[in-house]
Amino acid sequence: MPQLSGRTEAEESCRIEGRLRGGTGGTMLVSAKEMLDKAKAGHYAVGQFNINNLEWTKAILQTAQELNSPVILGVSEGAGKYMAGYKTVVGMVNGMLEELNITVPVALHLDHGGYDACYKCIEAGFSSIMFDGSHYPIEENVAKTKELVAAAHAKGLSIEAEVGAIGGEEDGVIGMGECADPKECKMVADLGVDFLAAGIGNIHGKYPANWKGLSFETLDAIQQLTGDLPLVLHGGTGIPADMIKKAISLGVSKINVNTECQLAFAAATRKYIEEGKDQEGKGYDPRKLLAPGTQAIKDTVKEKMEMFGSVGKA
Numbered sequence: 001m002p003q004l005s006g007r008t009e010a011e012e013s014c015r016i017e018g019r020l021r022g023g024t025g026g027t028m029l030v031s032a033k034e035m036l037d038k039a040k041a042g043h044y045a046v047g048q049f050n051i052n053n054l055e056w057t058k059a060i061l062q063t064a065q066e067l068n069s070p071v072i073l074g075v076s077e078g079a080g081k082y083m084a085g086y087k088t089v090v091g092m093v094n095g096m097l098e099e100l101n102i103t104v105p106v107a108l109h110l111d112h113g114g115y116d117a118c119y120k121c122i123e124a125g126f127s128s129i130m131f132d133g134s135h136y137p138i139e140e141n142v143a144k145t146k147e148l149v150a151a152a153h154a155k156g157l158s159i160e161a162e163v164g165a166i167g168g169e170e171d172g173v174i175g176m177g178e179c180a181d182p183k184e185c186k187m188v189a190d191l192g193v194d195f196l197a198a199g200i201g202n203i204h205g206k207y208p209a210n211w212k213g214l215s216f217e218t219l220d221a222i223q224q225l226t227g228d229l230p231l232v233l234h235g236g237t238g239i240p241a242d243m244i245k246k247a248i249s250l251g252v253s254k255i256n257v258n259t260e261c262q263l264a265f266a267a268a269t270r271k272y273i274e275e276g277k278d279q280e281g282k283g284y285d286p287r288k289l290l291a292p293g294t295q296a297i298k299d300t301v302k303e304k305m306e307m308f309g310s311v312g313k314a
């Protein structure tokens, strides 16, 4: 076989398609199925941390590597747009996996995707998608989820579906926080989705003071019907550790965190500026200005990975 830069032709064509990495090492993106099946069997959860820019992505990947933990990078439609499109995100993440020598399992996952966004991310090189059809009548949610399961699996991606809207607001998507109907969860689980998000009283963003807590009764009923299927807990920000542990014991294997990293980043950046550090020497240099916020994201991710039990599970 002809050799191109020391590689066989087949290796070269795989590499060009981004499926095989040459050079210094680092992993390639993986579907989230295997890591979540392992988490479910091992009674821990893998964190999905949403990314917003380069600093976020680097901080999360480096922390996962340091702690030898699998990790899922979440990208909402809004964040994808902000980061100049899904292809830009795929290029940035793949570049970091290689250049930072990341060897732990990493999935790049569309968060709360609409129908069109799911196809765009499959095309762009994501390794996992979430189709959020929870705002459709159940029949339509089922039909669209079924179609997208086939499309995702044909390209080796994992797929998450949602039943029962998650409360709060995220990127303009507003949910009322209803609890999912376990029978509907079973219906969607049977479509072959790899993991399932079910509303159990969880809310995106900060929890209000009068929040009633997670409905473990609902979670338990869902797990009874869906068996080994990994369940997903959205709205991971601010859920107390005891509730997280109980949710994991009832089948939650993936926990999504977004707002908590944003709050940590904002507080550390505010402190830096309020202390006037941006005005000392070259403190205005973005590499200095954004450093405390980036460290705060790392600290938050570490705390969550320890709480979820994914440390050392790569």
Ligand code: 13P
Pocket (backbone or CB within 6 Å): 050, 074, 111, 112, 203, 204, 205, 206, 233, 234, 235, 236, 237, 256, 257, 258, 259, 260
């Ligand atoms: P939080 O912003 O509440 O952490 O929720 C994140 C999330 O569920 C992303 O889908």
